[in-house]
Each structure stands twice: as structure tokens, then as C-alpha cells.
Amino acid sequence: HRSKEGxxxxxxxxxxxxxVLGLPADYRIGVVAASDTGAVELAMWTMLGSRPVDIFGWESFGKGWISDAVKYLKLPKVNEYKADYGKLPDLKKANPANDIIFTWNGTTSGVKVPNLDWLPANHEGIVICDATSGVFAMEMDFKKLDVVTFSWQKVLGGEAAHGVIILSPKAVKRMEEQNPKITWPVPKIFRLVDEKKLLPGELEYNTVNTPSMLCVEDAIDALKWAESIGGSPALVKRSNANLAAFEGWVAKSDWIDFLAESKEIRSNTSVCFKIKADWFLKLAxxxxxxxxxxxxxxxxxxxxxxxxxxxxKAPAGIRVWCGATVETSDIEALTPWLDWAYEAVAKEYAKEAVK
Incomplete structure (x- = not known):
């Protein structure tokens, strides 16, 4: 990877x-270590500390970033905004003067942020968005976001272990200014800034540690496919079509429902279902x-x-991935099988109840 070809x-x-994402020209993007988790923590470890932080968590990963800020970085001013599985916290509580961290799509609850209307364009703090199961499948206003992270193994259907971080000019400036002021230990794989500057190419091709060039090749292949079908709009359309297939099935079902409380916050990638049948709800x-x-x-x-x-850790139920690499015909083929499996288990429990 240090060679000219690499x-x-x-x-x-x-x-x-x-x-493919249609990022603003002055935004920077590159591969980092340790999947989406590594990318989010890189941003937290190298940028936070100069302002209070508002963190929104409504499922396991978002709540994990709260834990990082409070328990490990021990930041003095953290405002925690939480909600249970299926719900979204009140995003309007975000203070534009603070740094803000949120997950675009809650992979473990199937609840997404519907839009960024709650976030002013001229916010003073930096906005860190964990977008790992939302990017390439949902429309995102990148101009309002300073740090966006994801990994290839979600919507691109790529290989694991590599993270991607997107930085706005404001995020780069914060990283450079914060570098000499950091009071906690920063792991080597998080140290992007050299000599107080994020040098040209330092993020784009000069990775901190050795990436798998096989995974890079696989990601290039996935991106070529994405371009060939029409880029980001086509990927969003495919994910929406998959969710629509599930919505048609749920509307006719007497046993299944979405975990997300309303349509506008319903994920079109990590679709989470709850079982609503009476016999099931009565179980411990x-x-x-x-x-x-x-x-x-x-x-x-x-x-x-x-x-x-x-x-x-989520309520008992079913979770199906239906991002852009999944064919709608496969979702349509899956739903009768789900009904079949449910009927078989429902009969088994009915027999037990009779006994």
C-alpha cells in the first residue's frame, strides 16, 4: 500500500x-482502521473536549458513543438524549453551539433520523454522524455534517475491518487545532494529524496502518457497480423498494409489525420487526x-x-437486512417463508398451551 500502485x-x-456520495468538493474522505467503530472513535478521541457535547442514542451503538464520552474520555459536559428501541429522542434539543454526535440509522432498532431539519446549517460546534447503515441507502445532506463515518460491509456489501471517515473543512480545522491540547492517550491508529496539519493525501491514500488491498479492490468493484446502476439515487431507490415490499406484507399480517413507531423513522436497510400475536405477547x-x-x-x-x-439487547423479534445489494424479488420470496415459519412455531406453542 506504500507503493505507487497501492x-x-x-x-x-x-x-x-x-x-458516488456526491460529497462537497472541499470535503476529505479516506480509509481508516477498525471498521465504523474505529472511524467514530477516531473522531471522538481527536476532536472532542473544547465544547460541551450533545449525544443522541436510541439503540446499542448510539448509546455506546455516550458510554465512550462519559466513561472513557470522561468529558466534563455531556448531555445525554436517549430513547428506547423503536423510538427516537427529541432531536430538537440539540444545541448548535455544542458538538453533536448521533447515529443516522440505528442498525439494532431499525429507527433512522428522518431528515436534518432539526440541525441549523450554521452550527458552531462540529457534528459527528455515525452513518454506517444509512450512507448509500438514504438521502443525506452532507453540508450539515462535519464528520461522517461508515464501513464497506453494510450498504456496499463489502468486506469488513475497514472504516471510512469523511471530514468537512471545519472538522479538519478542529482536528488540527485540538491536536496539541488533547489530555488523554490517543492510540496510534487514530493519529491522522502530523506536525499539526492533516497533510494532502494523508487521509486519501496514505493510511496510518496497512489496509487489505483485496478489500480495497472489492470496494472499488462495488462502487463501479453502484456507478453503473445510476449512483447514489439508484441505491436509495433499491433500498426503498425493499422496504416497500416489507410494508405491503406487514399491512396484511396479523402477527408481525415494525419495531419503529412511525413510518418516517423506519429504516430501509436494517429492518426490525416485533411479533404482535397475543400468544407471543403473553410469554415471559x-x-x-x-x-x-x-x-x-x-x-x-x-x-x-x-x-x-x-x-x-433489542426486544425479541426479527431483523432483516434489505440494503441496496439485496434484490426486491428476494424480499418478496422471503415473506411467505416468514409466515410459514411463524405458523409452525405458533402451532407448537398452541399445543403446549392445551397440555
Whole structure:
């Protein structure tokens, strides 16, 4: 990756991501270590501390960033805005004078931010957005965001372990100004700034540690495919079509519903479902988890769908990925199987109840 050819491939993947996403010309983008988690924590460890921070968390990952700020960075002024699974906190409580951190799409709850109307364009602090399962599938106003992070293995269907970070000019300035003032230890993989400046190419092709060039090649291939079908608008359209297929099914179902409380906050990538059947709701929490897993393991056994359990800490149910790399015809083929598996498990529990 330090060779001329290696740097050219890293520059290419950065350029292609920037083009497909339609980023502003003066924004910078590049590959960093440790997936989306590494990218978010890089931003937190190198930029925070000069202003109070408003952090919004409504599922496990967003709440994890709150934990990082309070427990590990021990920031003195952190305002925590939380909501339960299926809900969204009051985003209007964001103070534009503060730094703001939020997750665009809650992967473990299926709840997304509907838009950025709550965020003024001329905010004084920096806005850090964990966009890992939203980017490439949802329309995003990048001009309002200073740091955007994601990983290739979500909507691009790429390989894991690599993160991507997007920086606005304001974010770069903050990183450079904050560098000499940081009071906590900063791991080497987070140290992008050299000699107080984020040098040209330092993010785009000169990675801090060794990336997998196979993963880079795979990402380039995915981006070429994205460009060939019409870029970001086409990716958004595909994800929306997949969600629409699920919505048509849910509207006719007497046993399943979306975990997200309203349509406007419903994710079109990590779709989370709750089971609303009476017999299921009467079960103890532990038994609900077992029953939901019986449904999903039937589908696993048949080779229909793998690992579609809800996230461990989320309410018992089903979670299906339906981002842009998934065909709508496959979602339409899946829903009768979900009904079949549910009926089989419902009958089993009905027999137990009779006993």
C-alpha cells in the first residue's frame, strides 16, 4: 500500500466514494482502521473536549458513543438524549453551539433520523454522524455534517475491518487545532494529524496502518457497480423498494409489525420487526426470545435466511437486512417463508398451551 500502485488504488477508492456520495468538493474522505467503530472513535478521541457535547442514542451503538464520552474520555459536559428501541429522542434539543454526535440509522432498532431539519446549517460546534447503515441507502445532506463515518460491509456489501471517515473543512480545522491540547492517550491508529496539519493525501491514500488491498479492490468493484446502476439515487431507490415490499406484507399480517413507531423513522436497510400475536405477547421475556429464535432457526435450517434474529439487547423479534445489494424479488420470496415459519412455531406453542 506504500507503493505507487497501492497509493493509486487507495486514492481511487476515496475518489469513487466521494463521487458516488456526491460529497462537497472541499470535503476529505479516506480509509481508516477498525471498521465504523474505529472511524467514530477516531473522531471522538481527536476532536472532542473544547465544547460541551450533545449525544443522541436510541439503540446499542448510539448509546455506546455516550458510554465512550462519559466513561472513557470522561468529558466534563455531556448531555445525554436517549430513547428506547423503536423510538427516537427529541432531536430538537440539540444545541448548535455544542458538538453533536448521533447515529443516522440505528442498525439494532431499525429507527433512522428522518431528515436534518432539526440541525441549523450554521452550527458552531462540529457534528459527528455515525452513518454506517444509512450512507448509500438514504438521502443525506452532507453540508450539515462535519464528520461522517461508515464501513464497506453494510450498504456496499463489502468486506469488513475497514472504516471510512469523511471530514468537512471545519472538522479538519478542529482536528488540527485540538491536536496539541488533547489530555488523554490517543492510540496510534487514530493519529491522522502530523506536525499539526492533516497533510494532502494523508487521509486519501496514505493510511496510518496497512489496509487489505483485496478489500480495497472489492470496494472499488462495488462502487463501479453502484456507478453503473445510476449512483447514489439508484441505491436509495433499491433500498426503498425493499422496504416497500416489507410494508405491503406487514399491512396484511396479523402477527408481525415494525419495531419503529412511525413510518418516517423506519429504516430501509436494517429492518426490525416485533411479533404482535397475543400468544407471543403473553410469554415471559426469556420465552419470547426462544420463540423468536425458533422461527428464525427454521428458516436457517431450510437455507432461506441466515442470522435474522433481532439484536441480543433489542426486544425479541426479527431483523432483516434489505440494503441496496439485496434484490426486491428476494424480499418478496422471503415473506411467505416468514409466515410459514411463524405458523409452525405458533402451532407448537398452541399445543403446549392445551397440555
Amino acid at each position: 497509493k493509486a488504488r487507495l486514492q481511487e477508492v476515496s475518489d469513487r466514494m466521494k463521487k 421475556d426469556e420465552e419470547k426470545t426462544k420463540a423468536a429464535k425458533k422461527i428464525t432457526s427454521l428458516l436457517d435450517k431450510e437455507g432461506v435466511a441466515y442470522d435474522i434474529n433481532s439484536y441480543g
